[in-house]
Amino acid sequence: MRWEELTSDEFIPAVAKAEGVCLLPLSVIERHAHHLPMGTDMYIGRELCRRTAELEPAVIFPDFIFTQILEARHCAGTIAIDAELIVQLLDNICREIARNGLKKIVLVNAHGGNDHLIHYFLQTQLGSPRDYAVYVAQPPLAPEDEAAVQAQWETTVDGHAGESETSAIMVIRPDLVRSEQIKADGEGMPLGRLQAMRDAGVYTGIWWYADHPTHYCGDGSVATVEKGERYLAARARALAKAVRAIKTDNETIRLQNEFFGAGKHTISRG
Numbered sequence: 001m002r003w004e005e006l007t008s009d010e011f012i013p014a015v016a017k018a019e020g021v022c023l024l025p026l027s028v029i030e031r032h033a034h035h036l037p038m039g040t041d042m043y044i045g046r047e048l049c050r051r052t053a054e055l056e057p058a059v060i061f062p063d064f065i066f067t068q069i070l071e072a073r074h075c076a077g078t079i080a081i082d083a084e085l086i087v088q089l090l091d092n093i094c095r096e097i098a099r100n101g102l103k104k105i106v107l108v109n110a111h112g113g114n115d116h117l118i119h120y121f122l123q124t125q126l127g128s129p130r131d132y133a134v135y136v137a138q139p140p141l142a143p144e145d146e147a148a149v150q151a152q153w154e155t156t157v158d159g160h161a162g163e164s165e166t167s168a169i170m171v172i173r174p175d176l177v178r179s180e181q182i183k184a185d186g187e188g189m190p191l192g193r194l195q196a197m198r199d200a201g202v203y204t205g206i207w208w209y210a211d212h213p214t215h216y217c218g219d220g221s222v223a224t225v226e227k228g229e230r231y232l233a234a235r236a237r238a239l240a241k242a243v244r245a246i247k248t249d250n251e252t253i254r255l256q257n258e259f260f261g262a263g264k265h266t267i268s269r270g
Helices: 008-017 040-055 083-099 112-127 143-152 163-172 195-199 207-211 225-248 251-269
Strands: 021-026 104-109 133-136
Touching: 021 040, 021 083, 021 225, 040 104, 040 163, 040 225, 083 104, 083 112, 104 112, 104 225, 112 133, 112 251, 133 251, 143 225, 163 225
Parallel strands: 021 104, 104 133
Antiparallel strands: none
């Protein structure tokens, strides 16, 4: 059930059918090598949520593309939002989702560059009391799905416009895959320009650019529709299982209330 496709009259019954769960797909607009659209993450996040909601009813929030992608500001077409604004906007969106009756908000991340952001954002939820809970869902695949998905990959380097994302877009929007533009010259292999730092366990914000300045990681030439379908179906099944668990979870909000109550008690004693 896509939020924007419901009428206002249909919305309240949809909230009830979803048992108060809203899927919030997070993505960005950024370069995906020479052959994939800049909205690749958006399309994948949207499709993953759609398939999941078919398996386990949930309301799907409209595509949220305003997340962390400062590392691609040098590429034409990138939409890079200030860090402080991202957190503020995401928090505002969550409050609006909850105000509309969806008290369990599931962040479904389709962009690797958000990994640090989404976990930090969850910690910010402890800054003030709220009557809803935010979850990050990154469920493992079922063992049989994991085996099948891993067995199909032909490449060992993948992560951005490579085999998996190209296969997924071949399923979702085949008309947007420019297969003739896929480079066969090793452009997607990491350059290792900060390898000494990585070997020493040192992280820097420029790490992605150091390895992949053209925003290509992997080899999309071996992508197929069959691989994409297996990959998407497996991820949707895993996410649907997580959503079922979230629907039965009453402890998170109870603990939040306990936490904020304890905080008030501590302050009053001081």
